Amino acid sequence: MIGAEVLWNSLLQHGVEVIFGYPGGAVIPVYDVLPSSLRHVLVRHEQAAAMAADGYARATGRLGACIATSGPGALNLLCGLTNAFLDSAPVLAITGQVPTGQLGRDAFQETDIFGATMPLTKHNYLVNRVEDLPRILNEAVYLAQAGRKGPVLVDLPRDVAEAEVPPRVDASPRLPGYKPRRDGHPAQVARAAEALASARKPLLLVGGGVKWAEAAPLAVRLAEKAGLPVASTLMGLGTVPADHPLFLGMIGMHGTVAANRAVQECDVLLALGVRFSDRVTGKREAFATGAQIIHVDVDPAELGKNVPAHIPIVGDVGRVLEGLIPLVPERRRQEWLDEVDSFRSPAGQDGVGASAVRALARVTGDLARRGDLILVTDVGQHQMWVAQHYPFYHPRTLLTSGGLGAMGYGLPAAVGAQIGCPGKRVVLVTGDGSLQINLQELATVRQEDLPIKIVLLDNGSLGMVRQWQEMFFDGNLVAVSLGGPDWVKLAEAYGIKAWRCSDPGELEDGLATLMAEPGPGLLHCRVPAEEKVLPMVPAGEPLARIIVSW
Amino acid sequence: MKRTFSVLVENQPGVLTRVAGLFGRRGFNIQSLAVGVTQDPSLSRMTIVVDGDDRVLEQVQKQLNKLVNVIKVSVLEAPEAIGRELALVRVHAPPAQRTAIMQVVDIFRAKIVDVARRSLVVEITGDEDKVSAMVDLLREFGIMEVVRTGKIAMARGSKESRGGMWHGQSTIRSGRRPRALARLAGGGTGVWEPGECAGAELEG
Numbered sequence: 162m163i164g165a166e167v168l169w170n171s172l173l174q175h176g177v178e179v180i181f182g183y184p185g186g187a188v189i190p191v192y193d194v195l196p197s198s199l200r201h202v203l204v205r206h207e208q209a210a211a212m213a214a215d216g217y218a219r220a221t222g223r224l225g226a227c228i229a230t231s232g233p234g235a236l237n238l239l240c241g242l243t244n245a246f247l248d249s250a251p252v253l254a255i256t257g258q259v260p261t262g263q264l265g266r267d268a269f270q271e272t273d274i275f276g277a278t279m280p281l282t283k284h285n286y287l288v289n290r291v292e293d294l295p296r297i298l299n300e301a302v303y304l305a306q307a308g309r310k311g312p313v314l315v316d317l318p319r320d321v322a323e324a325e326v327p328p329r330v331d332a333s334p335r336l337p338g339y340k341p342r343r344d345g346h347p348a349q350v351a352r353a354a355e356a357l358a359s360a361r362k363p364l365l366l367v368g369g370g371v372k373w374a375e376a377a378p379l380a381v382r383l384a385e386k387a388g389l390p391v392a393s394t395l396m397g398l399g400t401v402p403a404d405h406p407l408f409l410g411m412i413g414m415h416g417t418v419a420a421n422r423a424v425q426e427c428d429v430l431l432a433l434g435v436r437f438s439d440r441v442t443g444k445r446e447a448f449a450t451g452a453q454i455i456h457v458d459v460d461p462a463e464l465g466k467n468v469p470a471h472i473p474i475v476g477d478v479g480r481v482l483e484g485l486i487p488l489v490p491e492r493r494r495q496e497w498l499d500e501v502d503s504f505r506s507p508a509g510q511d512g513v514g515a516s517a518v519r520a521l522a523r524v525t526g527d528l529a530r531r532g533d534l535i536l537v538t539d540v541g542q543h544q545m546w547v548a549q550h551y552p553f554y555h556p557r558t559l560l561t562s563g564g565l566g567a568m569g570y571g572l573p574a575a576v577g578a579q580i581g582c583p584g585k586r587v588v589l590v591t592g593d594g595s596l597q598i599n600l601q602e603l604a605t606v607r608q609e610d611l612p613i614k615i616v617l618l619d620n621g622s623l624g625m626v627r628q629w630q631e632m633f634f635d636g637n638l639v640a641v642s643l644g645g646p647d648w649v650k651l652a653e654a655y656g657i658k659a660w661r662c663s664d665p666g667e668l669e670d671g672l673a674t675l676m677a678e679p680g681p682g683l684l685h686c687r688v689p690a691e692e693k694v695l696p697m698v699p700a701g702e703p704l705a706r707i708i709v710s711w
Numbered sequence: 712m713k714r715t716f717s718v719l720v721e722n723q724p725g726v727l728t729r730v731a732g733l734f735g736r737r738g739f740n741i742q743s744l745a746v747g748v749t750q751d752p753s754l755s756r757m758t759i760v761v762d763g764d765d766r767v768l769e770q771v772q773k774q775l776n777k778l779v780n781v782i783k784v785s786v787l788e789a790p791e792a793i794g795r796e797l798a799l800v801r802v803h804a805p806p807a808q809r810t811a812i813m814q815v816v817d818i819f820r821a822k823i824v825d826v827a828r829r830s831l832v833v834e835i836t837g838d839e840d841k842v843s844a845m846v847d848l849l850r851e852f853g854i855m856e857v858v859r860t861g862k863i864a865m866a867r868g869s870k871e872s873r874g875g876m877w878h879g880q881s882t883i884r885s886g887r888r889p890r891a892l893a894r895l896a897g898g899g900t901g902v903w904e905p906g907e908c909a910g911a912e913l914e915g
């Protein structure tokens with residue numbers, strides 16, 4: 162058995178069913194022995210392979226896998242891997258490499274992917290000897306999914322892939338330096354319970370870590386028992402159902418007035434699986450200044466990194482909650498809840514973009530409530546309209562690029578999600594800029610026959626950049642206008658049905674038609690370029706400086 | 712504030728790059744870094760002196776710990792630890808100055824390790840202050856070149872900075888043989904004889 166066969170066997174053994182990839186010289190020997198029991202999805206750009214693996218992982222909670230050839234192929238993965246890294250998605254990337262004898266000689270398609278991906282992955286390997294491969298694969302699969310999840314890359318030189326593996330090699334993982342802590346320290350958990358018990362205005366903040374820990378129901382239970390209003394980061398949407406009376410919405414730059422105000426007013430902030438990014442905190446020094454912060458995360462390095470953690474708890478969010486819930490007294494906290502309710506502002510006048518998202522919510526409401534719909538977004542105004550106006554009821558029903566904000570994530574992530582969850586409806590809400598970043602994947606959608614529904618909010622511009630230029634650069638619009646293609650023709654060229662919707666009054670009908678289509682489809686919606694995403698806290702400002710109208 | 716971290720790492724390709732890259736990327740300020748293999752050839756010890764405020768120093772420790780190849784990070788400061796540096800100093804030494812230079816060398820219990828017609832090479836070991844004091848004194852004679860190693864450090868007493876492990880216990884690996892991977896592997900065995908891995912369980 163050769164290295165390449167060991168690779169595939171190991172993946173199958175670890176339960177990998179699908180791999181997204183793109184072949185090339187250094188991996189032809191690997192592809193040569195691809196087993197028929199493993200589904201290989203041929204994407205049209207390696208970035209899409211990494212992003213599809215990420216979308217697969219986020220939608221299913223399982224490991225996503227991708228493969229690329231050396232040099233250009235491997236380099237094309239990087240944006241997708243970084244995206245998975247920043248949002249803690251478990252992804253395994255396999256890259257081909259020139260034979261070991263050519264390493265360091267600037268051989269054809271040789272790049273130092275091991276060096277290049279060191280800061281972009283949770284961990285990475287360059288396999289020098291075939292006898293190390295079984296162990297490395299075991300470690301890589303484990304590391305991607307253990308503790309704080311993330312991408313792991315294995316760089317496989319061609320001669321190693323082709324070499325015969327000696328019988329009986331020790332494949333046990335050797336990770337003396339890696340021991341994630343799962344249970345929170347009991348004394349810290351007790352301190353957290355006391356802080357919550359004596360709080361007058363406690364607030365729960367949920368982030369993406371809650372879904373990775375499969376702890377959403379526990380977070381809801383704690384909120385209900387202790388009477389905690391709940392704010393969510395972008396990555397935490399879906400943890401607490403959008404219609405839950407305690408739910409205040411998203412916090413941060415495009416968060417709701419209520420969530421942003423509550424975090425400034427609270428006296429105890431219980432933060433679960435969040436990393437307090439600048440998009441969440443606004444000006445750090447002015448964030449939750451009156452609050453004692455209880456910060457729970459499986460990654461100790463997150464505690465105290467961006468904001469002080471008065472009660473830091475290292476551990477799996479679910480395990481910590483299991484310990485915490487019995488210790489917190491039952492509370493109603495009517496006064497605080499009334500106060501928080503008074504922060505809720507009546508919805509402003511929706512523009513076409515926001516209305517389109519609301520119309521989508523009406524058309525797909527039942528699916529969403531049942532957890533049968535996965536909504537994927539790209540990056541820009543349309544992304545924030547979705548975050549603000551689409552109600553998420555379940556974890557893993559919103560897939561969006563948070564930490565990296567990588568335009569182009571949407572279409573490949575939708576591909577990954579639909580392949581991972583064939584029984585669910587996958588809807589992509591994208592922009593005319595973002596869709597063109599990985600447009601080529603329309604071919605993958607067609608070839609794999611994926612019934613993805615694409616809602617294109619076309620404002621003829623890089624809307625979010627345009628918004629910043631209008632609001633903060635005196636309206637000096639530079640390099641933001643996009644002369645788009647004929648989207649309907651374009652989609653049809655790929656064999657994908659498409660409809661046009663130029664009248665906002667027809668949005669709901671258009672969306673209903675789209676959703677009724679059994680195969681893939683695209684609805685092209687025109688949105689005025691001047692529309693803004695509001696509310697907005699300007700970058701670097703305190704959350705209190707929230708702009709609600711423009 | 713300066714702090715000395717003693718970092719036990721797996722002796723593997725790329726580990727130094729990971730550590731150095733981490734400092735670069737996070738903007739941590741390295742004062743010195745010294746690396747060498749330990750009594751166990753599979754492990755290396757890095758001694759890293761970092762300058763920063765409390766938050767930065769805490770982050771340094773946590774981010775180092777987060778690297779998969781880092782096994783243990785300890786803080787080693789006087790008086791609980793011994794810190795040493797070595798310096799080689801080439802000093803301008805015409806015959807008329809040699810006696811004076813040799814007196815300084817004697818006072819610091821340093822050594823002359825090379826003699827040339829118009830220069831000497833002085834070797835000194837000591838803590839950072841001692842080495843700096845000596846270099847300052849030699850400056851009067853005209854220093855032609857200084858090479859310093861950066862600090863290495865070790866805890867005093869019988870406690871090993873590796874934590875819980877002692878001499879003679881061969882490797883930290885054999886100390887905690889990972890209970891492997893069934894949760895992920897689904898208990899299956901591979902045709903390539905996965906050895907002890909299948910069937911056991913790895914935490915986390």
Ligand SMILES: Cc1ncc(C[n+]2csc(CCOP(=O)(O)OP(=O)(O)O)c2C)c(N)n1
Nearest residue numbers: 541542543566568592593594595623624625
């Ligand atoms: C790969 C990448 N390049 C650039 C940016 C910067 N950027 C953020 S939003 C945006 C505009 C997005 O345009 P579009 O997809 O049409 O969405 P809209 O804001 O118009 O809804 C840009 C260029 C980015 N986030 N990602």
Ligand SMILES: [Mg+2]
Nearest residue numbers: 592593622624
């Ligand atoms: Mg646009």
